[in-house]
Amino acid sequence: MIVLLLVLAGCASHPPDEDSTAKPNTEATFPVTVGSVTIEQQPMRIVSLSPSATETLFALGAGPQVVAVDSQSDYPPQAPHTKLSALQPDPEAIAGYHPDLVIASADTGGLSAALAKTGVKTLVMPDAKTLDDAYQEFIQLGRATGHQAEGESLAQQTRDEIGKIVADTPxxxxxxxxxxxxxxxxxxxxxxxxxxxxxxxxxxxxxxxxxxxxxxxxxxxxxxxxxxxxxxxxxxxxxxxxxxxxxxxxxxxxxxxxxxxxxxxxxxxxxxxxxxxxxxxxxxxxxxxxxxxxxxxxxx
Known part of the structure; x- marks a missing residue:
C-alpha cells in the first residue's frame, strides 16, 4: 500500500471540466487493440485515474480529449482535476463524466467490470517496471487515443534525451x-x-x-x-x-x-x-x- 501511495503522491482539487472541446483526429485508424482492450473509435472523453498516464496524455497532445483526472493527477496544471480517487475508485462518480474511455494503473475493486456494465471500456496501464516499459506505455497511450505517431516520437525522444544525459555525465x-x-x-x-x-x-x-x-x-x-x-x-x-x-x-x-x-x-x-x-x-x-x-x- 505504501508503494501505491507513493506512486500516487501529490494532490489537487479543482472544478471538473464538464465538456470536452477535443476534435477527432481524422488520420487516426480505429478500431485499435491495446493489450486486451479493443477501442472502436477515437475516444473523445477520457477519464484518467493515473498521474503518470495523465502527464503522458498531455505530452502526446491528447489533453483536449481528457475530461477528468483523479485527485492525485496534479500535473500539468491545465489538467481537469477532480476529487475522483484512484485508490478507491467510484464507478458511479466516474460514469458521471460520461467517458468513452477510462485509463487506470490498476483494476482496483473490479473497476473495469463495473464500468463495462455502463458500456465504458477501461484501459489498465500497470506500473512501469523498467524504462522500456515506460516507453512502451507512451506508444500504447498514443495508439489508444489516436496519437500513434506522437507516442512513438515521445518514446524515442525521451529515450534519446536520457541516453545523452547519461553519456554526458562524468x-x-x-x-x-x-x-x-x-x-x-x-x-x-x-x-x-x-x-x-x-x-x-x-x-x-x-x-x-x-x-x-x-x-x-x-x-x-x-x-x-x-x-x-x-x-x-x-x-x-x-x-x-x-x-x-x-x-x-x-x-x-x-x-x-x-x-x-x-x-x-x-x-x-x-x-x-x-x-x-x-x-x-x-x-x-x-x-x-x-x-x-x-x-x-x-x-x-
Whole structure:
C-alpha cells in the first residue's frame, strides 16, 4: 500500500471540466487493440485515474480529449482535476463524466467490470517496471487515443534525451553508493524497480539491494543502522514535498551527520512526483541524478 501511495503522491482539487472541446483526429485508424482492450473509435472523453498516464496524455497532445483526472493527477496544471480517487475508485462518480474511455494503473475493486456494465471500456496501464516499459506505455497511450505517431516520437525522444544525459555525465573513479529515500521510515527502492533502474544507468550502487534486490517487491524498509553502516556517498530524498525532508533534517537525525553524503553536502532533494512517476518527466529525474553524480565525481 505504501508503494501505491507513493506512486500516487501529490494532490489537487479543482472544478471538473464538464465538456470536452477535443476534435477527432481524422488520420487516426480505429478500431485499435491495446493489450486486451479493443477501442472502436477515437475516444473523445477520457477519464484518467493515473498521474503518470495523465502527464503522458498531455505530452502526446491528447489533453483536449481528457475530461477528468483523479485527485492525485496534479500535473500539468491545465489538467481537469477532480476529487475522483484512484485508490478507491467510484464507478458511479466516474460514469458521471460520461467517458468513452477510462485509463487506470490498476483494476482496483473490479473497476473495469463495473464500468463495462455502463458500456465504458477501461484501459489498465500497470506500473512501469523498467524504462522500456515506460516507453512502451507512451506508444500504447498514443495508439489508444489516436496519437500513434506522437507516442512513438515521445518514446524515442525521451529515450534519446536520457541516453545523452547519461553519456554526458562524468564517470567516478569508483562506483558511488547511494540511498534513495521514499519516506521518513526508510522505505527505499532497489535496482529491481523502475526508479532503481533509472539510477543504475549512471553506474551507481544501491545500498537497498543487499543480497536480494527483489525483496519486498523491490521496496524494502531499511533500518537506520543499515543506512549508517552502509555510509552512502549520495542520498536522494523523494520525500521533500510530502514530508518536508531536506539536507538539514537529514543531518539532524541521530548519527547521520557522520555519513559521507552528509559531510560532503551530497544530499539531494527530488520532486516527489517526478521521482515516483513513469511519465515523460523522467528526463527531469535523470538530469537531477546527473547533477548529483557530476558534483560528487568532481569533488572526488
Amino acid at each position: 564517470k567516478p573513479a569508483k562506483p558511488l553508493t547511494f540511498y534513495y529515500e521514499l519516506d521518513q521510515t526508510y522505505y527505499s527502492a532497489t535496482s529491481k524497480t523502475f526508479i532503481g533502474q533509472a539510477l543504475a544507468q549512471f553506474g551507481l550502487k544501491n545500498i537497498a539491494d543487499g543480497n536480494d534486490p527483489a525483496i519486498s517487491g523491490g521496496y524494502p524498509q531499511l533500518s537506520a543502522e543499515r543506512i549508517l553502516q552502509s555510509d552512502p556517498d549520495l542520498i536522494f530524498l523523494a520525500d521533500t514535498h510530502c514530508c518536508g525532508q531536506n539536507a538539514g533534517t537529514v543531518a539532524a537525525r541521530p548519527g547521520w551527520n557522520t555519513l559521507t553524503a552528509v559531510k560532503n553536502g551530497d544530499v539531494f532533494p527530488l520532486d516527489d512526483d517526478i521521482a515516483s512517476r513513469w511519465s515523460p518527466r523522467i528526463v527531469d529525474l535523470a538530469r537531477a541524478v546527473s547533477t548529483a553524480v557530476t558534483k560528487a565525481a568532481h569533488a572526488g
